[in-house]
Amino acid sequence: MKRHICALLIFFILPGVALMPAAADAAVSGGGADFKIALVRNAQKVEVSNVDYKASAGYAKIFEKKRMTKNFSSSITVANGNLYVNSKRAGANKFWLYPKKNSFVKINAKPYRGKFLVTAGAGGLTVINTVALEDYLKAVVPSEMEPNAGIEALKAQAVVARTYAIATRGKHKSAGYDLCNTTCCQVYKGVSEENAKTNRAVESTRALVILHSDKPINAYYCASCGGRTESVEEAWPGAKAVKYAKTVDCPYCAKDDKMSWKYKINQGEFVAKMRDAGFNIDGVSSAKLYDKTGSGRYNTVEMRGGFGTLYYSAEIFRRIFGNTNIRSSFFNITIDKPKIATKDFKFNRIDDIIKARNDFNNDNLNNSYITFAGSGYGHGVGMCQHGAKKMAGTGSNFRRIINYYFTKEVNVKKIY
Ligand SMILES: [Zn+2]
Ligand SMILES: [Zn+2]
DSSP states (O other): OOOOOOOOOOOOTTTTTOOSHHHHHHHHOOSEEEEEEEEEEEEEEEEEEEOOTTHHHHHHHHHHHHHHHSEEEEEEEEEEEEEEEEEESSSEEEEEEEETOOOOOOEEEEEESEEEEEETTEEEEEEEEEEEEEHHHHHHHHHHTTTTTTTHHHHHHHHHHHHHHHHHHHGGGGTTTESSSSSOOOOOOOOGGOOOOHHHHHHTTEEEEEETTTOOOOOOOESSSTTBOOOOOHHHHTTTTOOOSSOOOOOHTTTOGGGGGEEEHHHHHHHHHHHTOOOOOOEEEEEEEEOTTTTOOOEEEEETTTEEEEEEEHHHHHHHHHHTOOOOOOOOEEEEEOOOOOOOOOSSSHHHHHHHHHHHHHHHHOOOHHHHHHHOOOBSEEEEEEHHHHHHTTTTTHHHHHHHHTTTTTTEEEEE
16 A cells, blocks of 8 residues: 655535536436546557447447447457447547446456546546445455454544545546546445445445545555654655654554564565666675664665665665565564585686686575565554454444544544
8 A cells, every 4th residue: 555645735626516517427426526547548459348339429429330249248349549439449548437227347357336527538538437435435445444343443544545545636647637546545346345344344434534724634644654654755856844744552453463564575585676776786695674764664774795785775675675675664684694614626727717716606596585574564654454353343433443543633524
């Protein structure tokens, strides 16, 4: 759930504003402002099905002009920037798709609420889903928190996801949509993700948003903070400090051994991966951590070896070795010193000397390990989901959970 920092102006669009003139539009709105979410970007082919041809006039016209049967499912492709429907050139480069009553259009076999704009351009096909915020959240909440969590934790997640969506709305404005459907924004996989319990969490918190100075906050969240949450300015140097994203003790993670992790890697592999990523490094003899943040994380890693002394941002290792291996930047590093094998060096030729030296280096690299040992999962900023679940389990309601992680500086209020 890596989040980016957005300092965007936020505009509210009240439901029912002129954006929704047609009856078909009214039928697909579940409440809240309409958001444009990219489902498909730069694809060569998209399968669309279960479309209401009557409501989707532009799309239906293509079938009529080309004398094609209006099938349940159709294949949309692109070639040289032109759009094709079932291998027939469409003539138009965009069309809208609307669902049948009480049903959902499927994009690549996945049903989604709302309506869809399919466009073709030089980069390929794009499918943008226009969906009411409350409907969008029904699919987001179960993707971002397991539905078996306590209802109050799920309600906190619904309010946080709603606030986050509003605060980051327009992040991809230059590409023609508000948000994407991946961890870059929030994971959104459509109706099949929905669950009765998470839908209840969304519906019972309808329109509730976390405000600070009457503005929706950048409501960050992470899987587990590892014992202390991180302030926004220390997690992302350059980000503006805000009163609601400060370091908070999280006893729920601190006391839980399941929140700690270890990643051990052979130096040979470590060096190869670092070099692949463009860092000119060799076997590491020592590592130290610097720039301790208020939460106890370190921002800088110093590595020494035959290559000299190099400094890296702690986040670099998460990117290179995967954030499922190095789960947070809340870690320490230890290095097992290589056992130096004594060899009987007898050389006659320079090639033998080079070979022996390379063998010796490789042995050393392969017999030495670097271990990252840490706690927590994710950037550590904002609401700790593990802590939220534990708080719900001991009787805290969603408002209390939100005020704990985002401090008492924030208010939870209905905005529509
Ligand atoms: Zn995104
Ligand atoms: Zn925590």
